[in-house]
Amino acid sequence: MLWHKTWRETQLRFYIGFILLVLLAGGGALEYPQIVKLLPAVSGADLTSELGRRIKEAAELQRTFRGYVWSQWFRQNLPQLGTLFAILIGSGSPITHGSRGAALFTLSLPASRTRLVAVRGAVGLVQLIVFAFVPSLVLVVMARGMGEAYSVVDLLIHGLCWFVGVSVFFALALLLSTMFDDLLRPLLVACAIAVVVGLSSLVFEGVARYGIYALMSGETYFRTGAVPWVGLLAGAALSSAIFYAAVVNISARDF
Amino acid sequence: MTEPLVIETAGLRKQYGVREAIRNVNLGVPAGSIYGFLGRNGAGKTTTIKILLGMMRPDAGSARVFGLPSEMPTSSVDIRRRTGFVSEDKDLYDYMTVGEIVRFTAGFYPRWRADLEDRYLRKFELPLDRRVRELSRGTRTKLALLLALCRSAELLILDEPTSGLDPAVSEEVLQLLVSHVAGEQLTVFFSSHQISEVDQIADRVAIIDQGRIVVAGELEELRASYRRIQFVFDGEAPDVVFRTPGVVRAHRNGRVITVLSSAGSEHVVHEARALKPVAVDVLPVTLKEIFLETVTVEG
Numbered sequence: 001m002l003w004h005k006t007w008r009e010t011q012l013r014f015y016i017g018f019i020l021l022v023l024l025a026g027g028g029a030l031e032y033p034q035i036v037k038l039l040p041a042v043s044g045a046d047l048t049s050e051l052g053r054r055i056k057e058a059a060e061l062q063r064t065f066r067g068y069v070w071s072q073w074f075r076q077n078l079p080q081l082g083t084l085f086a087i088l089i090g091s092g093s094p095i096t097h098g099s100r101g102a103a104l105f106t107l108s109l110p111a112s113r114t115r116l117v118a119v120r121g122a123v124g125l126v127q128l129i130v131f132a133f134v135p136s137l138v139l140v141v142m143a144r145g146m147g148e149a150y151s152v153v154d155l156l157i158h159g160l161c162w163f164v165g166v167s168v169f170f171a172l173a174l175l176l177s178t179m180f181d182d183l184l185r186p187l188l189v190a191c192a193i194a195v196v197v198g199l200s201s202l203v204f205e206g207v208a209r210y211g212i213y214a215l216m217s218g219e220t221y222f223r224t225g226a227v228p229w230v231g232l233l234a235g236a237a238l239s240s241a242i243f244y245a246a247v248v249n250i251s252a253r254d255f
Numbered sequence: 256m257t258e259p260l261v262i263e264t265a266g267l268r269k270q271y272g273v274r275e276a277i278r279n280v281n282l283g284v285p286a287g288s289i290y291g292f293l294g295r296n297g298a299g300k301t302t303t304i305k306i307l308l309g310m311m312r313p314d315a316g317s318a319r320v321f322g323l324p325s326e327m328p329t330s331s332v333d334i335r336r337r338t339g340f341v342s343e344d345k346d347l348y349d350y351m352t353v354g355e356i357v358r359f360t361a362g363f364y365p366r367w368r369a370d371l372e373d374r375y376l377r378k379f380e381l382p383l384d385r386r387v388r389e390l391s392r393g394t395r396t397k398l399a400l401l402l403a404l405c406r407s408a409e410l411l412i413l414d415e416p417t418s419g420l421d422p423a424v425s426e427e428v429l430q431l432l433v434s435h436v437a438g439e440q441l442t443v444f445f446s447s448h449q450i451s452e453v454d455q456i457a458d459r460v461a462i463i464d465q466g467r468i469v470v471a472g473e474l475e476e477l478r479a480s481y482r483r484i485q486f487v488f489d490g491e492a493p494d495v496v497f498r499t500p501g502v503v504r505a506h507r508n509g510r511v512i513t514v515l516s517s518a519g520s521e522h523v524v525h526e527a528r529a530l531k532p533v534a535v536d537v538l539p540v541t542l543k544e545i546f547l548e549t550v551t552v553e554g
Contacts, residue, residue: 001362008350102346105399107310109363110336112328251328254311 002111002119010089014127017085018134024077025135028069029142035062065148066222073139074158075217079165082131083194083216086166089127090173091187093180094120095250103181103255113250117178121243124170132159132166157227158218164235165216169194171242178250258285261410261442262307266316269302276302277466280316284444284459289436291457291474292446293542295550299466300446301343304414307444308340320410336364339403343415343446345395349388353381353398366407375401378431393424400428404435413445417452425449429456454542464550470517474542481540482520486512486532499526504548515540515548 042059061067094116096103106116136159140150169190176186201208208214215235220228262284269276277299284290294300305311306318309331321337323330347356357376361367376383379397390398396416403411416432417425433456436443447453453460454474461471470477480501486492492512497505501518512532516523520537527535 001359005348005359008348102348104305104310104340104342104344105347108308108335108338108340108342109360110332111363112332114328255305 002116003123006094006120006123009092010123010127013085013088014130017081017088017131021078021081021085021131021135022138024081025073025139026142028072028077029139029146029148032065032068032143032148033146035068039063065143065150066154069139069143069150069154070158070217070222073136074162074222075219078131078136078162079213079216082162083166083169084191085131086124086128086170087173087187087190087194089124090170091177091190092183093177094174095255096181107255114247117174117243117247117250121171121174121246124174125167128163128166128170132163154221157221161218161221161228161232162216164232164239165212167239168212168235168242171239171246175242175246175249178246178253258287260284261286262290262318262320262444263322264303264307264316264318267303267306267313267318268315269299269306269311269313275466277306277463280463280466280468282461282468282471284442286442287440288459289432289443289457290445291453291460292444292463293448293450293453293460293546294446294463295448298448298463298550300448300463301414302466303463304340304412304444304446307412308335308338337408338410338412339406339408340411341396341399341403341413341416343418345392345399347387347395347399347402349386352384352386353390354383356387356398357383357402360402361405364406368405368407371405372401375404392419393421396420396424396428400431409441411441411443411445413443415446415448417447417449425452432456450543450546460542462546462549469549470545477517477542477545478539480517480519481545482516482523483538483540483544484514484516484520484523484527485534485536485538486514486527486530487534487536488512488530489533493530495527495530497523497526499523515544 039059039062042055058071061071093103095106095113107113133155136155140152140155143150172193173186173190176189180186197211198213201211201213209219210231212235214220215228215231218228220226220231260283262282264280264282267280268278280299280303282303292300292303302311306313307320307325309325309328312326318325320334323334325331325334348359351359357372361369361372375381375397379394379401381394381398381401387395387398400416403413411432413432417428420428429452432443432445445457457474459471459473460477462469488510490510492507492510494507495505495512497514499516499518499522501516502523503515503517505512505514512527514523514527524535524537
């Protein structure tokens with residue numbers, strides 16, 4: 001019923017995102033031997049400038065496969081591309097699907113608006129869970145075939161961190177989609193907010209470690225081994241609050 | 256015995272910005288009736304229907320369907336469970352196939368009528384594997400009707416069901432409605448700006464104009480009570496204001512005064528007797544004439 005409708009409306013975006021993430025994860029695993037070969041060149045270079053310091057830091061991380069996976073995948077590719085597709089999946093009204101007339105058909109069904117948003121949210125979150133774990137699993141399995149090992153526990157904790165963090169952007173796109181009936185405006189506004197949050201974490205490095213991208217990358221867990229429970233709870237609370245706002249907003253609207 | 260009211264509105268009002276879409280709308284739709292809701296485009300028909308289905312909240316007044324308040328989210332779900340609806344645009348999910356949208360809709364209604372589904376699929380020749388976006392407007396209307404009729408609904412709300420259809424398909428849709436209603440216990444509330452189709456199938460009618468109900472009642476009673484009375488005078492007709500209750504409109508043209516009365520002709524003729532007309536003609540009135548005399552003419 002409603003889950004089927006939601007799935008039909010988002011499946012193309014989901015498949016594109018899923019395939020791209022899997023390709024990126026698999027490509028990352030295949031690329032690792034080449035990276036390892038380049039590392040001695042970085043050690044010998046004169047890297048005293050700020051840029052050099054950063055290159056050296058990145059190279060240091062990539063000396064181990066765990067560091068490589070974190071810096072390339074969980075800190076970079078998954079938060080960037082994954083966030084884009086989370087926003088894309090969250091965008092688009094849970095009621096109208098492009099035309100006001102179809103909205104009237106949806107609203108004539110015996111389903112409350114809360115249920116419509118809840119199903120849309122639930123299907124989206126399941127899709128994000130797939131994004132969180134399956135491409136990472138592909139990376140781990142391929143790496144194992146190439147003689148590298150990666151802990152499944154690390155994968156699960158980093159996946160959880162990304163999932164909780166990205167659910168905030170997904171909920172934001174959903175909230176915006178209860179305000180605008182088209183696909184484009186929620187997408188653009190949510191992407192703009194995601195970019196501003198990302199850039200501000202580069203400018204204000206001191207507070208970046210408490211930011212949403214730090215949570216998504218699981219940096220605390222990578223560096224200290226401690227699961228960032230406070231960040232996870234705060235992220236879950238924030239996305240729940242935004243979901244609630246989406247429900248309130250759509251319940252109050254006239255169609 | 257008076258039939259219970261399936262739809263009942265009192266003082267319903269809705270404003271879009273500064274424009275009042277409907278004002279003080281009072282409706283009573285008895286169970287088992289075919290109720291035509293007649294009005295020009297933009298008169299307030301769709302706004303009223305949206306309020307009945309909980310898609311929109313009124314600014315003032317109340318709307319009850321099956322005795323349940325339509326603006327309450329929980330009772331609105333109950334109302335929709337018992338109501339079939341076809342929107343004016345007949346927009347459905349265009350990415351679904353006919354078979355898919357039938358299964359999708361059936362999933363919401365435990366009392367879905369599979370026998371009617373089979374019958375109407377065959378009657379309308381709806382191709383199960385065709386996407387909704389590929390259907391013509393006429394076929395889409397038939398599909399929307401099928402989805403509304405198979406719900407075992409107690410009430411059908413149809414917003415301009417024949418709009419955009421050619422006359423042959425319109426006739427087919429109207430005939431289908433009449434035959435469906437004859438076989439099922441249900442109430443039909445349908446909006447239209449086509450006087451002829453309301454005249455053809457409705458037993459009750461309300462005319463809405465600029466957001467106000469200007470006429471409401473049983474069609475037969477309206478036909479019986481509305482009269483056009485022509486008074487012919489020897490010379491120029493006198494300039495007179497009729498005080499008899501029920502006078503809707505009076506026109507003076509040369510030697511003739513024409514009066515439209517909603518309360519028969521007797522009292523108007525009695526009042527006009529003092530003016531000494533040389534001839535009095537009392538004529539029956541069609542729904543079209545009632546409509547044209549009661550709605551505001553623009554320009």
